[in-house]
Amino acid sequence: MPVETSESSQGGRGKGAGLGLALVSALAFGGSGVAAKPLIEAxxxxxxxxxxxxxxxxxxxxxxxxRHRALVRGRPALLAGFGLLAVAGVQACYFAAISRIPVGVALLVEYLAPALVLGWVRFVQRRPVTRAAALGVVLAAGGLACVVEVWSGLGFDALGLLLALAAACCQVGYFVLSDQRGEAGGRAPDPLGVIAWGLLVGAVVLTAVARPWGMDWSALSRTADMNGTPVPAAALLAWIVLIATVLAYITGVLSVRRLSPQVAGVVACLEAVIATVLAWVLLGEHLSVPQVVGGAVVLVGAFIAQSSAPAKGSPEPVASGGAERELSARGTGA
Structure with a gap:
């Protein structure tokens, strides 16, 4: 029938546009580390x-x-949770941790967050989780252990480990907090508004923590070295702010509105591949065979966890749905 064909065509175009936006978001997020590392080395x-x-x-x-100033009165806890936990808490604790323990170890501890979320859902909220989701988390954690080559360093600083665990707990805290929006019975807030206000809250908190008045501002007027190629530091900063943050969040939100959170989350797994390829081409960073194998296992585990359906007759698990939660998980990485 003509009407059905038209609706099907429109739905196909909508999904195609959603996949395109999700890929743009993955590319933008994946390029953040490649742009940030030369600035740090500078x-x-x-x-x-x-x-x-x-x-x-x-x-x-x-x-x-x-535009979304009404959120301050209507959802203050959600905004505080995103700003304090997902933006400021995760990143501040993570960077404090890597000053005391290896980066790979801190990253592995932080990525315990999905497992901690499932533990919260299963044992605190007493909600069932699918076996596939649990298997996916186990595979992702095991693969990540290979990616960071956790066996290469065994001398850990106790405070550093606690800081890395605090980063994971901050991420879990926001997941749990944002899950309460579905229980309030009201209309879900606009994710773009949540992100905008969360960034404002996070900026205020990070100002007190980072104390930017002591920063070497002259470094931004110099060039940074990108594998032997001089690049203006200001251009790298513009990429991080405009592309790796603003464009990445906006296209991510728009993609989730056109796709299911599970499909958008699976496409988001390409961030790891994109970041690896960009680091190889632009920074000359090569992965070992165990790291390549581990990366493949991480992607398989993420695919299984994201695409698995909730247990029959149960509410959707916190770890596998919701535009705000999916975006917050992607936006917490450095």
Missing amino acids: GLDPLHVVWLRVAGAAVVMLPLAV
Whole structure:
């Protein structure tokens, strides 16, 4: 029938556009580390780079915050949770951790967050989780252990491990907090508004933590080395703020609105592949065979966890749905 054909065609175009937006978001997020590393090697403190990213994005998205100013009265806990936990808490704790323990170990501990979420859902909320989701988390954690080559360093600082665990707990805390929106019975807030206000809250908190007034601002007027090629530091910062944060979040939100969170989450797994390829081409960073194998296992585990359906007759698990939760999980990485 003509009407059915038209609706099907429109639905196909909508899904195609959603996949395109999800790929753009994955590319933007995946390029953040490649742009940030030369700035850090040029003399900027990692925490200052995080502050520049969050504060710059907050300024750009300020009009959205003004447009959704009603969220301050209607969803203050959600905004505080995103800003304090998903933006400021995760990144501040993670960067403090890597100052005391190897980056790979800190990253592995932080990525315990999905497993911790499932533990919260299963044992605290007493909601069932699918075996596939649990298997996916186990595979992802095991693969990540190979990616970071956790066996290469065994001398750990106790405080560093606690800071890395605090980063994971901050991420879990936001997941749990944002899950309460479905129980409130009201209309879900606009994710763009949540992101805009969360960035503002995070910028304020990170200002107190990073103390940017002590930053070497002159580094931004110099060039940074990208595998032997001089690149203006200001251009790298503009990429981090405008592309790796603002564009990445906006296209991510729009893709989730056209696709299911599960499909958008699976496409988001390409971020790891994109980041690896960009680091290889632009920074000359090569992966070992165990890291390549581990990366493949991580993607398989993420695919299984994201595409698995909730247990029959149960509410959707916190770890596998919701535009805000899916985006917050992607936006917490450095």
